[in-house]
Amino acid sequence: MKKFSTLRTMSASLAQGDFSSVELIQDHIAHIHNEDAHLNSFITLSAEAALEQAAAADKLRASGDTRPTLGLPFAHKDIFCTNGVLTTAGSKMLSNFVAPYDATVVSNMAAAGMVCIGKTNMDEFAMGSSNETSYFGSVSNPWDTQRVPGGSSGGSAAAVAAGLVAGATGTDTGGSIRQPASLCGITGLKPTYGRISRYGMIAFASSLDQAGPMTRDAEDAALMLSVMAGFDPKDSTSAQRDDAWLGKMATDGIAELDQPLTIGLPEEYFQAGEHMHAIEAAKAELEKLGHTLKSVSLPHTQAAVPVYYVLASAEASTNLSRYDGVRFGHRCDSPQSLQDLYERSREEGFGQEVKRRILTGTYTLSVGYFDAYYLKAQKIRRLIAEDFNNAFAGVDLLLAPTAPTPAFNKNQLTDDPVAMYQQDLYTVPSSLAGLPAISIPCGFSQGMPMGMQLIAPAFREDLPLALAAQFQRHTDWHLRHPGEEL
Amino acid sequence: MSWEAVIGLEIHVQLATQSKIFSGASTAYGAAPNAQACNIDLGMPGVLPVLNERAVELAIRFGLAIDAQINLYSIFDRKNYFYADLPKGYQISQFETPIVGAGQVTVTPENGKPRRVGITRAHLEEDAGKSVHDLYPGQTAVDLNRTGTPLLEVVSEPDMRTAQEASAYFRQIHTLARYIGICDGNLAEGSMRCDANVSVRPTGQEAFGERTEIKNINSFRFVEQAIEHEIARQIDVLEAGGRIHRETRLYDPDKDETRSMRSKELSNDYRYFPDPDLMPLTISEALVERIRSELPELPDARCARYGDQLGLSASDATAISSDIDRADFFDAAVSAGANAKQCANWIMGELSAYLNKQAMPLSASPVTPSLLAQLIARVEDSTLSSKTAKTLFDALWEEGPSADVDGLISSLNLAQMSDDGALTQIIDDLIAANPKQFEELRGGKDKMLGFFVGQVMKATQGKANPQQVNEIIRAKL
Structure with a gap:
C-alpha cells in the first residue's frame, strides 16, 4: 500500500484483492509504531481488536460483501465512548475510564465494516485549540514537530496528515475539526448540528458539539459522513433527514457541479493580513472555475467569540458536574467527607483550561449574572444565525479563511487564553448558527499549510463537498505531504 | 394575641x-x-x-x-x-x-x-x-x-x-x-x-x-x-x-x-x-383534547352523582367516592342490582373491616361486587336476616369469587323461617314454659316482648323473621 492513500484508493485495492484488510491494518499499525512516538497522536492503539475486525471483514468480502467501507482502517477521537476500550477525553479525570457502551457513531462505523485501529489524542474535554491541554501530552504537527497541530481534534488531524490513517473522526464545538484540519493541511468537515448523533460523544457544549470526518480529501469526507450520519432516537437533538445525495455520494463519488455557484465572501473575514495570500489565490482559482464571488456582510461576527465562550462554558460547567469521583473516573485518595471527595477529585482530575471554563460557565449562570451574560449571549447567537440566513439569500455558500494563522509554536499561546481563543475567530460563528462547513487545504504560509472554509446553509453539506471536490480536482494542495518538497 | x-x-x-x-x-x-x-x-x-x-x-x-x-x-x-x-x-x-x-x-x-x-x-x-x-x-x-x-x-x-x-x-x-x-x-x-x-x-x-x-x-x-x-x-x-x-x-x-x-x-x-x-x-x-376525552369521572362529580342520583348521605357519598377502587367496587355492585344505601353500608362496614384486618387491598377482596349485590338482594327479599347475612358474608369471604350465594344459603340453612305454623308452635311452647313472663307482658311490661323474641331467635338459630315473631306474639295477647 502506498502511504498517504485515500480511503477510496484503499477501498478499490481491497476490492481488487491487491491486499487484504488484515495486511492493510498490519501495515498501519507498523507505521504508527514507527512514527507516532514523536507525534503522540494516539492515546490508545487497539491493534489486536483491529486485526480481529479486519479478519472478519476479509471473511465477509470473501463471501461476497462489496460495501466500499468494508475493512477500511480509521481512528476515533478519544471523545467517543468505545465499549470495553479506554475512553479518556484527553483528561486525567477519565484516564482510567473504560466505556461500558458504544457511541452511536462508533456502532455506525462498526456496522459499515470499518476498522478502528485506535483512539486519538485531543485537548482535554475538547477544550483547546492546540492540543496542549491534553493530560496525555501535546501532539506535534507532522509538518514541523515544534509546532502544534491545532485542536481540539489535534491527534486526529496529525494522524491523518502524517499518513498514519486516511480517516479519523473528530468533533467540532467552535472549530475543533476545521482549525486542526487547516493547521495540518487536511480536509475536515463539521456537519450541520443534528446531522450526526451525539449519543456516546462525551459532551463539552451540548448545543454546539458535532462530530465529523477528518480525511485527506472531500471524497473521503463524503464517504465517512455517509457512515457517521443518521437520525438517532437516543439523541433528542438529532435530525430526521432523508437526503438522497448522501448515499449517492458514498456509492458513486461526488458528482461534478451542475452549474457554477455564487460564493459569498464575508467582508468581516477578509481583513488584510500576512497569511491571506493562500486564500486570495484560492479565490482566483474558484473564479477560474466559473464561480461568481460576491462580497457579503455578517455584521455580528465580532461578537461571536465572546458569545461562544459564554455559552460553551455555561454548558460545559454543568456537563462536567458528573465527574465527581463517585461512580467512575478519577477519585482522590481517602476522602474525608463528600465535600472533600468532590473538591479533591475535581481539583486533581481536571486541568487548568477545563477549570477555567467551569469557573467561567458557573459564573455566567449565577443569579445576578445570568441575564447579563447567558441570556444576552443567547440573543446575540440568534442575531449571528440571522446574519447567515440573510447572506444565504444572495449566495449559495460562503468562503472564508479557517484560522487566522498557520500552526504556531508549542507553548506560544498557552499563557494567553484570549489570544488562543482568537484561533476560533472564523469558525465559531458558523458553529453558533449550527451550519455545516468544510476546511480544505489551499496553500502555505511560513512553510505551513493553510486551509479555507466553505460554509453552507443547514443540511446542505452537499454544496461544500461538491465545491471542495471540484477544487481538489483542479489543485494539488491536498496531495502535499509533510517531509516532501513544497 | x-x-x-x-x-x-x-x-x-x-x-x-x-x-x-x-x-x-x-x-x-x-x-x-x-x-x-x-x-x-x-x-x-x-x-x-x-x-x-x-x-x-x-x-x-x-x-x-x-x-x-x-x-x-x-x-x-x-x-x-x-x-x-x-x-x-x-x-x-x-x-x-x-x-x-x-x-x-x-x-x-x-x-x-x-x-x-x-x-x-x-x-x-x-x-x-x-x-x-x-x-x-x-x-x-x-x-x-x-x-x-x-x-x-x-x-x-x-x-x-x-x-x-x-x-x-x-x-x-x-x-x-x-x-x-x-x-x-x-x-x-x-x-x-x-x-x-x-x-x-x-x-x-x-x-x-x-x-x-x-x-x-x-x-x-x-x-x-x-x-x-x-x-x-x-x-x-x-x-x-x-x-x-x-x-x-x-x-x-x-x-x-x-x-x-x-x-x-x-x-x-x-x-x-x-x-x-x-x-x-x-x-x-x-393531544390535549384526546387526553381530555379519555378522562374518567372525577371524584367531585362522582360524589355529587352518589348524592343526587343514588340518594347516599353526604358523608357516605364522600367516603365511597374518595377512593377510586372503592367507588369502582360500589358502582359495579350497584349496577349488579345492589341497593345503593345498603351497598355503601356493607362496603364501609363489614367489607372494610375484613380488608383492614388482613391488610388486603380492595382489589383482592374475595367478596366481589356481584356477590355483594346478590347478598344484599337476599336481605331485601327477606330471605336473610341481618344476622344470617353476616354469616353468609363470612362464608363468601372464605369461598371467594366463585361462591354460589343461593347454594350457600341453603347448605348453611341460613334462610329466615317464615312458616307461620312452625313459628306459632315454637311461641306456644315458650309461653307454656314461661307463664310468669307472659303474664307480665300481658300486664303491659313491654320489655318482656324482647325476652320472647330473643328466645324465639335462639330456638331458631337466628333464622326467624323478628317482625313476624313480634306479630304472632302480639296476636296472642
Missing part, C-alpha cells in the same frame, strides 16, 4: 410509567440496589436524555383534572447541585415554563368548611436516587434505582390555614392522582411525598410571616402532625419575642418534632438554564 397559619404544599407525585422519564430503565419498586440504573441514569459520559412521552400525557391528564392551563410550549431546565445520589450533578426539571399552569381544587377537611386551594403550577422532573446512611457504619450507600423516576411536582398557593386543611388537600391530590391513574398512590413506597411551607401571622394581618419548609413528609397523618407541631413552635418562638428564620426542617414522627436541616437564608443558587440536550416540549391541541 391570636395567630393564623399560612400553609402551602409542594407534592411530588411519582408518575406511573413503566420506564423512567429520560431512559428506558424500569421504574418498578423493590429491585436490588442499583439493578435498575442504566448508563443514562448513572450519568455516564456521553449519554443523553430522551423524554418519555407517557410521562407528558400523565402530566397533561393531571392538568386537565385540576382545570389548569396546559402549556403547549414548555422547557426542561437543568437544576445544578452536587449530591452523591444525583449522578449528573444536575436534575432535569422545569423552571420558568412548566407543562401545567394555574389550576385549583376544593378541599373539605373533616368537620370543616370547604376551601378552594389554588395550584400555582405542576412541572415534570426526574427523581434523584437514595442515599442510605444507616447501612454501613460511617459510610453512605447510594442506590440509584429511583434515579430518573418521573415526578410531577404540584405546587399549591399558600391557601391553607390549618393543618387539617393541608392534610385534606394532600388527600385530595392523592385521590385525584389515583382516579386519573397517574400514580399508584403508594405512600409507603414514596410514590407521593410532600414538602410543607408554613408560616404564622397575627390574625387579621395581611402580610405573610417568615416561613419554614418541612421536607419529605410521606403520610396524611404526618403532614397534619408536622404542621400542627411547626405552627405551635413558630407561635412559641414569636410569643417569646423571637424571630422565625427561613430554613428547611425535617419532621421526626417518632419524637413528633421538626428540627432544622439547613438554613435557607443564603439560598442555594441552582443556576437553572434550559437543558441543551432536550428540545423545548411542544404539545398539540389535538
Whole structure:
C-alpha cells in the first residue's frame, strides 16, 4: 500500500484483492509504531481488536460483501465512548475510564465494516485549540514537530496528515475539526448540528458539539459522513433527514457541479493580513472555475467569540458536574467527607483550561449574572444565525479563511487564553448558527499549510463537498505531504 | 394575641410509567440496589436524555383534572447541585415554563368548611436516587434505582390555614392522582411525598410571616402532625419575642418534632438554564383534547352523582367516592342490582373491616361486587336476616369469587323461617314454659316482648323473621 492513500484508493485495492484488510491494518499499525512516538497522536492503539475486525471483514468480502467501507482502517477521537476500550477525553479525570457502551457513531462505523485501529489524542474535554491541554501530552504537527497541530481534534488531524490513517473522526464545538484540519493541511468537515448523533460523544457544549470526518480529501469526507450520519432516537437533538445525495455520494463519488455557484465572501473575514495570500489565490482559482464571488456582510461576527465562550462554558460547567469521583473516573485518595471527595477529585482530575471554563460557565449562570451574560449571549447567537440566513439569500455558500494563522509554536499561546481563543475567530460563528462547513487545504504560509472554509446553509453539506471536490480536482494542495518538497 | 397559619404544599407525585422519564430503565419498586440504573441514569459520559412521552400525557391528564392551563410550549431546565445520589450533578426539571399552569381544587377537611386551594403550577422532573446512611457504619450507600423516576411536582398557593386543611388537600391530590391513574398512590413506597411551607401571622394581618419548609413528609397523618407541631413552635418562638428564620426542617414522627436541616437564608443558587440536550416540549391541541376525552369521572362529580342520583348521605357519598377502587367496587355492585344505601353500608362496614384486618387491598377482596349485590338482594327479599347475612358474608369471604350465594344459603340453612305454623308452635311452647313472663307482658311490661323474641331467635338459630315473631306474639295477647 502506498502511504498517504485515500480511503477510496484503499477501498478499490481491497476490492481488487491487491491486499487484504488484515495486511492493510498490519501495515498501519507498523507505521504508527514507527512514527507516532514523536507525534503522540494516539492515546490508545487497539491493534489486536483491529486485526480481529479486519479478519472478519476479509471473511465477509470473501463471501461476497462489496460495501466500499468494508475493512477500511480509521481512528476515533478519544471523545467517543468505545465499549470495553479506554475512553479518556484527553483528561486525567477519565484516564482510567473504560466505556461500558458504544457511541452511536462508533456502532455506525462498526456496522459499515470499518476498522478502528485506535483512539486519538485531543485537548482535554475538547477544550483547546492546540492540543496542549491534553493530560496525555501535546501532539506535534507532522509538518514541523515544534509546532502544534491545532485542536481540539489535534491527534486526529496529525494522524491523518502524517499518513498514519486516511480517516479519523473528530468533533467540532467552535472549530475543533476545521482549525486542526487547516493547521495540518487536511480536509475536515463539521456537519450541520443534528446531522450526526451525539449519543456516546462525551459532551463539552451540548448545543454546539458535532462530530465529523477528518480525511485527506472531500471524497473521503463524503464517504465517512455517509457512515457517521443518521437520525438517532437516543439523541433528542438529532435530525430526521432523508437526503438522497448522501448515499449517492458514498456509492458513486461526488458528482461534478451542475452549474457554477455564487460564493459569498464575508467582508468581516477578509481583513488584510500576512497569511491571506493562500486564500486570495484560492479565490482566483474558484473564479477560474466559473464561480461568481460576491462580497457579503455578517455584521455580528465580532461578537461571536465572546458569545461562544459564554455559552460553551455555561454548558460545559454543568456537563462536567458528573465527574465527581463517585461512580467512575478519577477519585482522590481517602476522602474525608463528600465535600472533600468532590473538591479533591475535581481539583486533581481536571486541568487548568477545563477549570477555567467551569469557573467561567458557573459564573455566567449565577443569579445576578445570568441575564447579563447567558441570556444576552443567547440573543446575540440568534442575531449571528440571522446574519447567515440573510447572506444565504444572495449566495449559495460562503468562503472564508479557517484560522487566522498557520500552526504556531508549542507553548506560544498557552499563557494567553484570549489570544488562543482568537484561533476560533472564523469558525465559531458558523458553529453558533449550527451550519455545516468544510476546511480544505489551499496553500502555505511560513512553510505551513493553510486551509479555507466553505460554509453552507443547514443540511446542505452537499454544496461544500461538491465545491471542495471540484477544487481538489483542479489543485494539488491536498496531495502535499509533510517531509516532501513544497 | 391570636395567630393564623399560612400553609402551602409542594407534592411530588411519582408518575406511573413503566420506564423512567429520560431512559428506558424500569421504574418498578423493590429491585436490588442499583439493578435498575442504566448508563443514562448513572450519568455516564456521553449519554443523553430522551423524554418519555407517557410521562407528558400523565402530566397533561393531571392538568386537565385540576382545570389548569396546559402549556403547549414548555422547557426542561437543568437544576445544578452536587449530591452523591444525583449522578449528573444536575436534575432535569422545569423552571420558568412548566407543562401545567394555574389550576385549583376544593378541599373539605373533616368537620370543616370547604376551601378552594389554588395550584400555582405542576412541572415534570426526574427523581434523584437514595442515599442510605444507616447501612454501613460511617459510610453512605447510594442506590440509584429511583434515579430518573418521573415526578410531577404540584405546587399549591399558600391557601391553607390549618393543618387539617393541608392534610385534606394532600388527600385530595392523592385521590385525584389515583382516579386519573397517574400514580399508584403508594405512600409507603414514596410514590407521593410532600414538602410543607408554613408560616404564622397575627390574625387579621395581611402580610405573610417568615416561613419554614418541612421536607419529605410521606403520610396524611404526618403532614397534619408536622404542621400542627411547626405552627405551635413558630407561635412559641414569636410569643417569646423571637424571630422565625427561613430554613428547611425535617419532621421526626417518632419524637413528633421538626428540627432544622439547613438554613435557607443564603439560598442555594441552582443556576437553572434550559437543558441543551432536550428540545423545548411542544404539545398539540389535538393531544390535549384526546387526553381530555379519555378522562374518567372525577371524584367531585362522582360524589355529587352518589348524592343526587343514588340518594347516599353526604358523608357516605364522600367516603365511597374518595377512593377510586372503592367507588369502582360500589358502582359495579350497584349496577349488579345492589341497593345503593345498603351497598355503601356493607362496603364501609363489614367489607372494610375484613380488608383492614388482613391488610388486603380492595382489589383482592374475595367478596366481589356481584356477590355483594346478590347478598344484599337476599336481605331485601327477606330471605336473610341481618344476622344470617353476616354469616353468609363470612362464608363468601372464605369461598371467594366463585361462591354460589343461593347454594350457600341453603347448605348453611341460613334462610329466615317464615312458616307461620312452625313459628306459632315454637311461641306456644315458650309461653307454656314461661307463664310468669307472659303474664307480665300481658300486664303491659313491654320489655318482656324482647325476652320472647330473643328466645324465639335462639330456638331458631337466628333464622326467624323478628317482625313476624313480634306479630304472632302480639296476636296472642
